[in-house]
Amino acid sequence: MPYAQPDHIAEGEFILRIDARFPYKDKRQCEVLIEEARAISVNAVFMVLHEICRGEWVRKRKPLALELLEAWRDGWQHPLAAPLSGCAIALIRGEVISDEQAASVMTLISNHPYQYNALAIARAATGRPRRLDQLARQVIDTWAMRQS
Template identity: 30%
Template sequence: MTYEEFYYSIDCKFPYHDESEWKRIIELSIELGEDAPFLVLHEICRLPASEKLRQAKHLEMYNYWKQSFASPVQDIVEPASLSYIHKNKLTDSEALEIMDKLSEFPKSYNALQVVLFSCPDDDELVDEKYESIVAKWKSAT
């Protein structure tokens, strides 16, 4: 399975209520590598409005994801991830600080998106920072 096929297989179709399936998807994302596990993180964190999930179950899913592999990006993006699960927002300055740290890990696009959507971005500075980092990563390839 390619990354693109994987993306389309879970985009807006994540099985939040099927534990064996979401565990399988997490494992598959790790096998695919690169940014795939963070694509899964994005799906885990950005629960659609149409989905209802108890916070304890949401945390269980997140913790399973986090314990399934090791990456320094996990710890960097964790405050943004937990802001979704706990249904609160980071401040724009907190998000910008996290983005600065993530910028050192090229192609962490999905982790960067988790941060982008974790704050109000009232002055659009976070979006501007996101675009700047993505442009930097793309120009380096």
């Protein structure tokens, strides 16, 4: 499926609608939201991944979170899908990746402007996201310079 051209208004509304309100217990509804995100923007798709792999619910429902991750990956091709899936798996399993691994993923993300949710996932996967604040700021500044 080709990437949707971002509709920033729809993207913002979608993110607000699902942020901390993702229907974790309803797999079918989650799958509907995955498809909806794909029609909105890549950042919306990464917001869905962010919801799947983060939060209190994951500790209680790891098998479901892994199923939702599979649904998220299924049929969607993007250069960041594999590295972010690795970060998501670590988060779901309660594991961490090294700062070096996260920095490597963040460097990949830097080549895909405005993927803020992807950046958040990579940082979170270290278990110490603040340690990568400087790199995150550099990535965001790079995106801002491309726009000007």
